[in-house]
Amino acid sequence: MAGRVEGKVALVTGGAMGLGKADCEMLAAQGARVIVTDREVEQAHKVADAIGGDAMALDVTDEAQWQHVMAAVQERHGGLDILVNNAGNVIFESVEECSTANFRLHLDIHVMGTFFGCKYGIPLMKNRAETHGGGGSSIINMASTASLMGYGNIVAYTAAKGAIRSMTKSIAMHCQDNGYGIRCNALAPGGIETPMVRDISGRAGQDLMAVPDGPLDANALGSPKDVAYAVLFLASDEARFLNGLEIPVDNGLYARPHH
Numbered sequence: 001m002a003g004r005v006e007g008k009v010a011l012v013t014g015g016a017m018g019l020g021k022a023d024c025e026m027l028a029a030q031g032a033r034v035i036v037t038d039r040e041v042e043q044a045h046k047v048a049d050a051i052g053g054d055a056m057a058l059d060v061t062d063e064a065q066w067q068h069v070m071a072a073v074q075e076r077h078g079g080l081d082i083l084v085n086n087a088g089n090v091i092f093e094s095v096e097e098c099s100t101a102n103f104r105l106h107l108d109i110h111v112m113g114t115f116f117g118c119k120y121g122i123p124l125m126k127n128r129a130e131t132h133g134g135g136g137s138s139i140i141n142m143a144s145t146a147s148l149m150g151y152g153n154i155v156a157y158t159a160a161k162g163a164i165r166s167m168t169k170s171i172a173m174h175c176q177d178n179g180y181g182i183r184c185n186a187l188a189p190g191g192i193e194t195p196m197v198r199d200i201s202g203r204a205g206q207d208l209m210a211v212p213d214g215p216l217d218a219n220a221l222g223s224p225k226d227v228a229y230a231v232l233f234l235a236s237d238e239a240r241f242l243n244g245l246e247i248p249v250d251n252g253l254y255a256r257p258h259h
């Protein structure tokens with residue numbers, strides 16, 4: 001049986017570990033040709049080797065690297081169908097603690113990284129349905145529940161994720177108004193067990209916790225595959241009527257009045 005993203009070309013940023021790695025594995029398992037990118041290039045190659053994909057070095061803050069990567073994707077694959085702007089960092093600091101440099105770092109990685117991805121990805125992604133059939137292309141930006149709510153101890157992260165949420169809608173409208181056949185949505189995960197969450201939970205260096213299958217209680221962490229399934233859906237033609245959204249993938253966290 002054909003996979004849900006069979007034959008599509010997908011590029012994932014921050015694909016070496018955590019959510020990005022799970023996205024790469026999921027998209028490849030469902031038939032996509034995946035380009036795993038990360039600034040941790042050795043780790044990206046391991047992920048790519050395991051799924052039969054390509055790996056490329058890409059620091060998302062570096063505009064010239066984006067231009068180089070997209071030129072290589074165009075040459076090797078003739079275009080791009082799925083772009084997952086996932087790379088990210090977080091430093092726990094309030095507005096009073098946060099240095100100017102750390103605030104700018106978050107804006108560089110999340111906001112500029114996502115902007116560059118869309119700016120240089122869209123030319124490869126537009127009008128793909130005309131030549132390749134299917135439901136068109138899909139950009140998936142990684143926001144966070146931190147783009148929807150206030151968190152006193154991560155001011156720079158919330159600012160950056162809020163910008164991703166708004167930018168996603170503007171990019172969706174631009175692509176729709178120009179008839180490109182590109183949808184652009186954001187996911188807003190909350191509390192997923194990844195190296196980032198392990199490290200900020202004081203468990204740096206330990207193995208990642210196994211997340212059980214089945215229903216999870218309110219305080220449980222999710223598994224990277226819980227986000228990867230949402231990425232897969234948005235990436236697939238099944239989601240052709242979903243555009244300009246931010247979708248929490250948070251086990252109900254945002255729905256709670258007293259979070």
Ligand SMILES: NC(=O)c1ccc[n+]([C@@H]2O[C@H](COP(=O)([O-])OP(=O)(O)OC[C@H]3O[C@@H](n4cnc5c(N)ncnc54)[C@H](O)[C@@H]3O)[C@@H](O)[C@H]2O)c1
Nearest residue numbers: 014017018019039059060087088144189191192194195196
């Ligand atoms: N884990 C969660 O609960 C959660 C919740 C909400 C949002 N997110 C977002 O999901 C994304 C992935 O998070 P994660 O938990 O997998 O984090 P992680 O730290 O486990 O993995 C992040 C990946 O991004 C890469 N990266 C960091 N800076 C980069 C740069 N400048 N250029 C290229 N690659 C870079 C890292 O090398 C790493 O492979 C991030 O944008 C994060 O903000 C995560």
